[in-house]
Amino acid sequence: MxxxxxxxxxxxxxxxxxxxxxxxxxxxxxxxxxxxxxxxxxxxxxxxxxxxxxxxxxxxxxxxxxxxxxxxxxxxxxxxxxxxxxxxxxxxxxxxxxxxxAPVKESVFLPYIFSHDEVRRLLAAATSHRGRFIGAPMLRALFLVLYCTGLRLGEAVRLRMADVDLDRGSLLIRHSKGRSRIVPIRADLVAELSRYTAERQRLVYAHRQANPEMFFLRLDGSALTVQSASNAIRRLLRELGMKPPSGRIGARPYEFRHAFAVHRLTAWASAGVDVHARLPWLSAYLGHQNVLGTEVYLKATPELLELASGRFEQHLRRSRRPR
Missing domain, CATH: 1.10.150 (DNA polymerase; domain 1)
Structure with missing residues (x-):
């Protein structure tokens, strides 16, 4: 009918x-x-x-x-x-x-995964950055938060001073994708953010402002925006050759999140950890709605696929041994 x-x-x-x-x-x-x-x-x-x-x-x-x-x-x-x-x-x-x-439901897009060397080069470039609106201490702290926690760029930029608990070592992510979550951070990241906080306070005093609410501030004391953060990161990616001089192809600011996930999974696989058993942990940490959003990282790099293949082959050999 x-x-x-x-x-x-x-x-x-x-x-x-x-x-x-x-x-x-x-x-x-x-x-x-x-x-x-x-x-x-x-x-x-x-x-x-x-x-x-x-x-x-x-x-x-x-x-x-x-x-x-x-x-x-x-x-x-x-x-x-x-x-x-x-x-x-x-x-x-x-x-x-x-x-x-319209049968296709899954994207065939594969993200650009920063190597550890590329992450170090990006961090060095951020540390020596001399921008008109964005200072090196803030950019370095932003890069470290993105790579060490896998936060989305918008989640990091929207952090407030009240959301950053350096005593407990945690970040509060408010109302992202319809819900909030607490993200624990390591002691070395706490130390880095403590140093940035001191620089941030000097910036606030220099501009004779009341203490602003937002955690990441530009050189004039105003709150960092997603657009200005994205532009600064893209410029560094182009300068370092990780992105072409023009166009939308190549690495993006979002790749810090992908690199965090893949590097974490690779470290677990290298240590002999059951990666699939840890996926729900990573999924919750990243703020995914379910583990399906995290599984895509299992096929993101040849290195991770090779590790997974090797572990599966070892499992088969053990299962075939006569008892």
């Missing part, structure tokens, strides 16, 4: 669907953007009250931009399919598209 809808009806259903999801604690911001785009597409082509077969509307919406990446289309399609499943609760005969319409 063909399901006939209007844009006005879909808009009401989309809002009810969002309320339903958010009542369960799911933020669904990106999904709201995708839903609004789909409803606007229907309204643009058939008007607010013009009738259209839901199957046709979804098919044409999926094909609206030729040559799109399959993973992008798959993620957007997944939201629309969830809306259709929600509508089926009210009407069991309502149309729900098959997964085959």
């Amino acid at each position: 063909t399901t006939i809808v209007t844009a006005a009806e879909l808009r009401r259903d989309a809002q009810a669907f969002l309320r339903f999801k958010r009542a369960m604690g799911i933020v669904y911001r990106r999904a709201e953007f995708d839903l609004d785009g789909f409803v606007d597409f229907v309204a643009q082509h058939w008007g607010d009250y013009g009738e259209v077969a839901l199957e046709d509307a979804i098919s044409r919406w999926c094909a609206r931009i030729p040559g799109r990446k399959a993973v992008t289309l798959g993620n957007e399609f997944g939201v629309i399919r969830q809306l259709c499943l929600y509508r089926r609760r009210r009407d069991p005969s309502s149309y729900v598209p098959e997964h085959a319409l």
Whole structure:
């Protein structure tokens, strides 16, 4: 049976669907953007009250931009399919598209993983940085927080003084991806952040300001922004040859998070630790919603794959030994 809808009806259903999801604690911001785009597409082509077969509307919406990446289309399609499943609760005969319409759900993108030598070069460059707005002590501390904790850039930049507990050795990450978490840090990072805090206090006094709320400050005493931090990191990546002189390809500021995860997994594997048993620990530390978001790092580098392969081969040899 063909399901006939209007844009006005879909808009009401989309809002009810969002309320339903958010009542369960799911933020669904990106999904709201995708839903609004789909409803606007229907309204643009058939008007607010013009009738259209839901199957046709979804098919044409999926094909609206030729040559799109399959993973992008798959993620957007997944939201629309969830809306259709929600509508089926009210009407069991309502149309729900098959997964085959946009089957790819997993990105084939592999991140740039900094080597240990590259991390040291980046840290040296940050330590000697002479910027107009960003000072070396702050940039060095930011790099260390990103690499030693795997925080997202936005999480690090948004740290407040009250979130950095150097006595207990922990960072409080507030409301990231819909929830908060406490991230323990090592004693050597505590020592580095203590040195930065002293420099930060001198900066505050030099500008005769009341103690600002934010932890990372620029040279004028203002709070660091994600954009200015990202720009500074990208400039260093280009200067060190880890990113081309122009364009979006190459290493990104986000790679510190990838490097932290892969280096931690590699260290565990080298020590003979059961990596899969530790994945939930790493997942919680990184703030992933589930362990599936952490498993992608297991195939991130040939070194890690070789270690995993070697351990599996040893396991097979032990299992074949006569008893």
